[in-house]
Amino acid sequence: MNMKFSGRFTGYSWEGFQKDLLSGLVVGVIAIPLGMAFAIASGVKPEYGIYTTIIAGILIALFGGSRYQIGGPTGAFIPILFGIVLTYGYENLLVAGFMAGIILLLMGLFKLGSLIKFIPKPVTIGFTSGIAVIIFSGQIGNFLGLTGIERHEEFVLNMRELWLNLPSFNLFSVITALICLLTILLTPRILPKVPGPLVGLIVSTVAAVILFPGQVATVGSAYGEIPNTLPGFQFPEITFDKIQLLLGPALVIAILGSIESLLSAVVADGMTKSKHDSNRELMGQGIANVITPMFGGIPATGAIARTATNIKNGAVSPFSGIIHGLAVLLILLMFAPLASSIPLASMAPILMVVAWNMSERHVFVHVLKTKSTDSFVLLVTFLLTVFLDLTTAVGVGLLLAIVLFVKRMSEAAEVSQVLPNPQSANKRVEAAMVTEERDCPQISIFTIDGPLFFGAAQTFEQRIMKTIDYRPEVLLLRMGQVPFMDTTGEAHLASIVEDFSKHGIVLISGIKKQPMELLEKTGLLSKIGTAHFFNHTGEAIDFALQYINRQKCLGCQHFAFSECTALSAGTDKPNYAEERVLL
Template sequence: MLKDERFKGLTPNSLKRDFIAGLTVSIVAIPLGMAFAVASGVKPEYGLYTTIIAGILVSLFGGSKYQIAGPTGAFIPILLVIVLQYGYEGLLIAGFLAGLMLILMGFFNLGNLIKYIPRSVTIGFTAGIAVIIFSGQIGDFLGIEGLEKKEYFHQNMIQIMQNLDKVNWFSIFTAAIGLAVIIFVPKLFPRIPVLLVAIAIPTIIASVFYPNQVVTIGSAFGGIPQGLPRIHFPEITLEKVLTLWQPAFVIAMLGGIESLLSAVVADGMTGKRHNSNRELVGQGIANMVTPLFGGIPATGAIARTATNIKSGAASPLSGIFQGLIVLITLLLFAPYTAYIPLASLAPILMVVAFNMSEHKSFIHMVKLKTSDSLVLIVTFLLTVFVNLTIAVPIGLLLAMASFIKRMSEVLEIERVIPARLKNNANDEMHKFESTCPQISFFTVEGPLFFGAADKFESVITYHINKRPKVLILKMKHVSIIDATGIANLSSLVRDFHKTGGVTLFSEVNPKVEHMLKISGLYDEIGKKYFFQSSTDAVDYAIGIVDSEKCSLCSRKGSPSCNVYLKGQNIRATIS
C-alpha cells in the first residue's frame, strides 16, 4: 500500500478531504446496500457486509484512485436467479468463482478486451436489468404480502396481477412519500443526502402514525445483526463448480464491465488514468473475500464513485473510510434498521432502475434500424424474459455475426486494365487494353479473413474462367489475412498453376507478406513473383505472355505488346 502510487502525496488536508468524501459516500451506500441485497433475494445485512469489505479491498488493491465498490443494481437479476435455483450458499460459491475469474482476467491482461463489448449489447442488457429491477419493486411498493420471488419476469407479473386485491394502502402511502422525497428534496435542498432522508422520513411517519401496518426489515428479516459475521468458507465441490461456473462467468463479465466503465468515468472527471488489469485483480480479490463474510458480489459503482470525486476525494483512502464508516454505523445503529419499511426501499430501487436504463440511447439505437438495433432488442428481450446467462452470450454472438458480415462487405475486388499514355491514340491498342485475354490484373482491398475469403476466391475464379496466362494481384490495401484467407489464396494459386498460369503479387502489405512467409505460401509461390511496384509486375507479365497465341496481337497489322513497350518506350500504368 505504501508503495502504491495512488497513495502518494498524502497530507493532513488530503486526509481530511478523503474522510469527508468517505462519509458522504457512506450515507449513499448504506440504503443502497440494503436495498440491493433485498432485491437480490437475500437479507439486507449481506449488502452492508459487501459495502464494507469490497469497498475497503478494492480501494486497497484496485487500479483506480477514486473507485468506490459495492453491490450494484446490475447484479440483481442474476443474483436473484442464482438464489432461487441454488440457494444462498450457491450464491456465495458463484461470487467466489467470479472473483477468481476476475483475478485471472487481470493477470492475463484482459482488461482492455472487455472494453470491446459492443454498446448494443451493454445497453440491451442494462435496459433489461432496469426493467427487472423496477418490476421487482412493484410488490413492495403496493404492500402485497406473501409474494414468492419467481425466476422469470412474466411469472412475477402474473403473480402481482393475481394479488392486486391484497394492496396495502399504508405501503403505497409510505412509498409515495419516499418517492416524493427523492424527486423534490434535491431540487430544494441539493446538499442533503436524499437517499438517507428518503428512508428516514417514511420510517418515522410509519412508526409514529401507523405502526405494524407495513412490512419492515424487522418483520421480514428479523432485523440486522450488529457487526460482521465470522469467516465461513462455503463448501466448494467439483459438482458445484461445474454447475455454477456459467453464472459465475456472467457475474465476472458484468463486474468487469461495470468496474471498468466506472473507472473510465472517474478518469474523465479527474484527468487521471486507471490501470485496467490491476482494477480487475482488485475486484477479483474483493469478490473472493466478500463471500467468506456472507457478502454478495460487488463491482465498481458509477454513481458512488462520481459522488466520491465530487465530495473532494484525494486518494483511495476515501473508499477505505467509507467502508469503516459503514462498519461503525452497523455496530452502533443496526437495531434501529428493524423499523425501516420495505416500501421505503422500493422507490429508491425504482429510481435507480430508471437512471440506469439509458432509455434515450435505447430509443435512439432502435430508430437506427440497423443490425445493432436487432442485437439490442434481442439482448433486451432475453434479459427480461429469460436471464442474463443466456442474453449476454447470444447478444455477443449476434454482434460478432453482424461484425463479420460488415467486414466481409468491406472487401473489394476490382479488375484493373493497364492504361497507355495519353498521346497514344491507337484504337486497336485501346481495344487490346480493355480485352487482353492473357493478363488479368486485380486490386484487392480490405481484410482477407474467414468471413471474406470465399468471396475473394469465387470472384477471381469467375473472372478468370477463360484462363489467362498471368494473374496479377495487387494487395497493397489488404490489411490482414488469416488462416482461412491463406488457405483460399493457396487454393486459387495452385489451381491456376495447374492450368499453366503464373500468379504475380504486387505491393503486398508487409503484415500480410509476413503471414504468407510463416504459412510457407510465400516460398511455395517464389520470391521472384513478388514485386514492390505494380508497373514492374505488368512489365514482367508482358515479357512472359505468348503474343502469337493472343487473339488480338496475332492479327495481321496488330502491334505486339512487346514491340510497343520496347520499341516506343510505352510503359503500362496501373490505376
C-alpha cells in the first residue's frame, strides 16, 4: 500500500501555510454545527459527530487522494445511519462503519476508484434528491417544536407522526428556528466571509436564552451535556455473526461513501484545475472509517460543501484539512459545555438548508424535462429512496439504467446492405444503391454499424441470413464501425460463417483491433482465413470479383459494380487494378 506524500507538499511555503491556516479555521468553525446536526439526525448523540469531524477530517486530509478534500459526517449518510441505529443499535453502527472502512481500503487497493464514474447521473441525482427530501422532512418536527414524535425508518410513517403530533406545536421553537434560518440566509449577503450556520446558531441560541428561557428543547435536555474530551480508544466488538448481520449495511456505507468522496474530489478538481488520485482517495477514506469508530465516531466521507468552502478560502494543501480537524478539537476542549444550551430548533434550519443545497433541484427538473429513459431512471430512484430505502433505490436504479442502456445500444446497432455509388467521386458504398434492379446476385455487401454484443447480436445474424437466402458466392462484411464485440456477437458471427462457408466465402474489411483480437482468441480468424481480411472495402471487392462465377455474369443486367458491363457482355477481362477508395 503506497501512501507516499509525493507531490502533495511540493513547493510548500510559509505563505501557503498562512492560507491553509485561515481556510482550515473557517471550515473548522463551519463543521462544528454541521457535525452535531448530522449526528442528531442520524439518531446518535451530537458529540459523536464532533469526534468524527476531528478524527476522520485529519485522517482523510493526511491519507486521501485530493489536496483539498474536507472529510467528516455528511447529510447523505443520515437515512442510512439512522436506519442502522434504529435496527441494530449504536454499537453495531460502529462495527458497520469499521467494516465499511475495510471495504473502502480494498476498493482502493484493487484500483476500483475509476468504476464510480460509471454510475449514471440520473441514479446519483435521484438518490441525492431523495436523501435531501428525507433530511428536510426529518427536521420539520424540531422546527415546529413538536413533542411525542416517534421516529421511524419509513418516510410515510414519519409524515404520519408529524400530522398526529401537530397539536403539540411550540411557538417559541418556531420563532427560534426562523431567527436561525433568516440569519443563515442573510449572513452571506452582509458578511460573505462569515459562516452563516455558525452565526445562525449563536444568534438564535442567545435569543432563545434571553427571550424565552426554558421554553424550547435543547441539545442538553435531549442528549445530556456534551463532554469536552475525546472518548477513550475502544476496538469494536466484531464477531462472525455481526459480520454476517452487518455486511449489507457496511456495503451501502462504503458504496455511498466512495461516491460522495469522489464526487467531492471531482468538484475540487474543477475549482482548482488539479487532479485527484481516486484509488488513493478511497484508501484514505478507508483508513479514516476504520479508525474513527474506535473513538466512537460515525462513518465519514468527503463533504462537497465544506471542500468547496475550503478552496474558496484559499487552501493550497492537505494542511487545511488537518487544521480544520485540530480547530474543532480545540473548540471541543474549550467550549463543549456551552453547546448543551443550543436549541434543537436552531439545528433544524441548518439541516434544512443543507438539504435544499444538496437537492440538485435544477438538474433534477432539467432531466425530467427531457422525458427520456433517463427521466424514468431518475424518478424511480428518487421515489424508491424516499418511500423505501437507499439500498433498493440504487440497486433498482442501476439495473434500470443498464437494461435501458442495452436496449438503446441494441436499437442503435444497424446492419444495412450496400453497394458502390457510381456517381460518387470515390465510389463510396451506400445503402440507397441496393434496389431490386441493382443488387449483385453473387456478392452481398453489408455494413455493420455499432457494437456487436449480446443485445444486438441476434438481430445482426437474422438481418444478414434473411437477406442472403438467394445464396450469393461472396458475403462481404464491412466492420469498420464495430468498436466492440463480445463472445455473444462472436458466436453469431461464427454461425453466419459456418452456414455461409458451405457454399461460398466470407470476407471482412476494416475490422477494429478488439474484435480482431477476439476472433483470434476464439479461432474464428483462422476459420475465416487471414487472406479474407482486408483493410479497405475496395480491396475486398477486387478479391470478390476474382472469385465469382463468370458464367453467371453473362447477360446480367444489375450492373452493381463498374466491372459489370464488361462481365455481362463477356468481353475483355475487366481491369481490377482500377483504384477504389471504399472505406
